[in-house]
Amino acid sequence: MSSVDTSQTTIQYKSSIHDTETLQDLYYAILKPRMIEEKMLILLRQGKISKWFSGIGQEAISVGVTRALYKHEYILPMHRNLGVFTTREIPLKRLFAQWQGKASGFTKGRDRSFHFGTQEFNIVGMISHLGPQLGVADGIALASKLKNEGSVTAVFTGEGGTSEGDFHEALNIASVWDLPVLFCIENNGYGLSTPTTEQYRCKDLADRGAGYGMEAHIIDGNNILEVYEKILEIAERMRVEPRPVLVEFKTFRMRGHEEASGTKYVPQELMDEWQAKDPVINFENYLLEHKVISHDQISEMKEKILLEINEHLDIANSEAIVSANLDTELNDVYANYNFEEVKPGSTTSELRFIDAIAESVSGSMERHPDLVLMGQDIADYGGVFKITDGLLNKYGKERIRNTPICESAIVGAAMGLSIKGMKAMVEMQFSDFVSSGFNPIVNYLAKVNYRWNQNADVVIRMPCGGSVGAGPFHSQTNEAWFTKIPGLKVIYPAFPADAKGLLNTAFNDPNPILYFEHKALYRSIRQEVPEGYYTTEFGKASLIREGSNVTIITYGAGVHWAMKILDELKIDSADLLDLRSLQPLDQEAICKSVTKTGKAIVLTEDSLTGSFASEIAAMISEECFESLDAPVYRVGSLETPIPFAKELENQYLPKDRFKSKLQELLNY
Structure with missing residues (x-):
């Protein structure tokens, strides 16, 4: 198939691909997310999903990049990269369940939209702060490099996200460490309503690559063949010679940042210009003109996709609304870990x-x-x-x-x-x-x-x-x-x-x-x-000294301050509790001691407002109130930043105040 410019396509396709099957597969892959989105917009208007970030007009980037990479290679997509998920062939019923907040989604109803990852499909979803995923991509690529896997990691951001410090930090690290990260910038014209003219001053964002000693390219993000072929070539070179590459995809966001935002801030002539560059319609016309595909085949593809959408929607719709289970919610905050005790030796x-x-x-x-x-x-x-x-x-x-x-x-x-x-x-x-x-x-x-x-x-x-x-x-x-x-x-x-x-x-x-x-x-x-290796369990406080008149609760340097003051005052009737672990916290040890002594003083080096000492004092007041013979005392540093000069620092720190407050509590 030769490269031909036609009046039926605004996009100029110049391709070396002659394989009909590949071209048809690319068309199917770009058509599928478009049809899903069109369905989602209907469901959004019906109130059956809560929010939608449309990628209509940008499908060629997600599909082209994903098709160019191996399935075992990680991709870190953004809001508008539905094509990444569909091209990786994630079952639609799971995507629909995710968007509906159902339990069979990827976050059990805890997060919405594309804020999820899946190891099964080697996709790591973004968070709303955007920038941090760029550093995560560095880490994935570093691991791949250390393991000699010869893999590429692709990470997406928008032109607005390139203003974040995380973008610059991630590019710098990847460059210094020669990490095989494909940094993909979808330059779609607007960050919510802020145009590119108010986001950056350089002509092209790809120009920033030179500042990091990084290879950079500009690609027509609406041209599925250009995206696929160029990323295919770039990725193969990156696998052989690990290094980062920056790619700026020129495209446009045809709908609002999210649907509620609308596009009233976009000049109509600009919308018309990019509507003519629709990546799905242009590619379809191109394939039809070159007789790579027929109208009947297109109809069959659309019928197949629509059938899949409806079948999987029925499955997701029939799933019960997620139920709230307290144990499940609390248990999933941390990854499971069974402490393995290795006892210390005698030497x-x-x-x-x-x-x-x-x-x-x-x-x-x-x-x-x-x-x-x-x-x-x-x-x-x-x-x-x-x-x-x-x-x-x-x-x-x-x-x-x-x-x-x-x-x-x-x-x-x-x-x-x-x-x-x-x-x-x-x-x-x-x-x-x-x-x-x-x-x-x-x-x-x-x-x-x-x-x-x-x-x-x-x-x-x-x-x-x-x-x-x-x-x-x-x-x-x-x-x-x-x-x-x-x-x-x-x-x-x-x-x-x-x-x-x-x-x-x-x-x-x-x-x-x-x-x-x-x-x-x-x-x-x-x-x-x-000597040698041993472990100490988290969440277990250490009782340094024992007594019956007062409980001193502290950690870090506060333990040593308390020991010194107890010695100075010749007090031998105090429980001195070294927390060691603040989260998890040994509430049992705290309550046991306070119940015994009836008096508690919490010492922290932090200033008191919002300190962890305040949390401990509140917990004691709530859990041990009937055992208390006095108010729970807190002692901390001054409500100022910590100063440099010794005299000022000594005044700032709570050592002397602790001494007097301890005596006051004992005399209460």
Whole structure:
């Protein structure tokens, strides 16, 4: 079949494909999502689905890219990429159930639209924040590269999403690490109602590839043959020579951002121009003119697709409305994990807090060959606190990875490694910097198991805390940012032996874990620590001292402050409870102690408003009210940022206030 320009097609098809079967298959593949969408728009008007993000006019991109990739290669689509799901041949009844919020959908009614993933079909759905999935694609591609799979990972974003920091972080990481990620930008003219002229100043978004040393292409996104053939060629080269490629697909959004938005903000002449470039109608006319397909064959295809749509809709419609089951909802927040106790041996050696953590990291690297460490300066330099010093020589640069200053995309990459069945540790250089990676932690890692039964096997180490004269950006203790987020586990040890055992457990647990390490304890606290490998269970507080007059509840450096003050005041009648684990929390141990003593004081390094100490105090008041002989006291740092100068920092921290409040409570 020769390349011919015709008056019947606005799109100019120039193809090297002569295979009739391939051309007909591409037509069927692009027709199917169009017909499904047309049906969904009817159902939307009838109130049978709640929302719809239309990809009408953009089908050639989803179908062409998906057909060009192998089925085992991962695709991370967006709202308007129905063609990815249909081309991967997901049963329509499951898609319809998903859109109706039925139990047989991919999220059990917990999320709507295309906010889901499926390992069965190697598709990882997006979240509404858009950008984080780009970093996830990096992680999937990294895992594929480490496993020498020769695979490509494709990830979609819109032109609006390219304004997000995650886009730039993900491209930078992929370029630096030579990751085989196909970054697909669907430039469809508008981000909701904001035109491209208000989104960016460069002529083409593909121009950004040069800034990252990345190969880039511009493709007519309405031309199914151009999309398919060029992606086929690009992907094959990427498999042989792993590297990222940026592709900008020029297309247009023919309907509203979602149906309720409408398109009144779009000039009619622009709509008319792109309507003439409809990818389905143009391709159909092209095939008819070249006698690759007949009107009868088209009718048969449409009849077949419509029959499938109606049959699967009937199945989805007949399914009962999802029922709310409390146990199911609560149990699905975290991935299943049965703690495996490895008891410590009798041989010990004296270790500093920091050395115990380093032993755990190194031992876990040996125990888990699929564990990858990522963080700024953690390789040759050994990290700013030297916890990973020497690991590069022992485990190699593929597993001990220096990262650019891209906290958000690195957290996303850790998620991608987990999707590929690997483990990841991210070292935040300081816990303060986690704010730059906050979104993927609380909106992706924390929710992913609940949403579509995908665990996030990620440990994020968080050097935190004051008493080191480091000021407002290197001294925060920010555990309360995460203790309220269902799906995260938060660990905060006070002693070297616990630090080692709890971190070992963290690397075994398939859930996302925020592991807080107080910097002031790193080199100031020593203890006899069992040699070799052992684990310590989460959710079990440690009773450091026993007494009957008052319960002191704290964690991290607060444990050592409390011990010192008890010694200074010569108080030997207090229960001192080291929580160790904040989420899960040992409520039983807290209530048992408070019921015994009748008085409770909670000590935290955080400022009190919104602190975890406030949560504990509220729980005690609610669960132990009848046992209390006094109000539950809370002691925390000042309601200011943490200052740098020693005198100011000492005033900020709660040590002196705890001393006086403890005496006040004992005298109550």
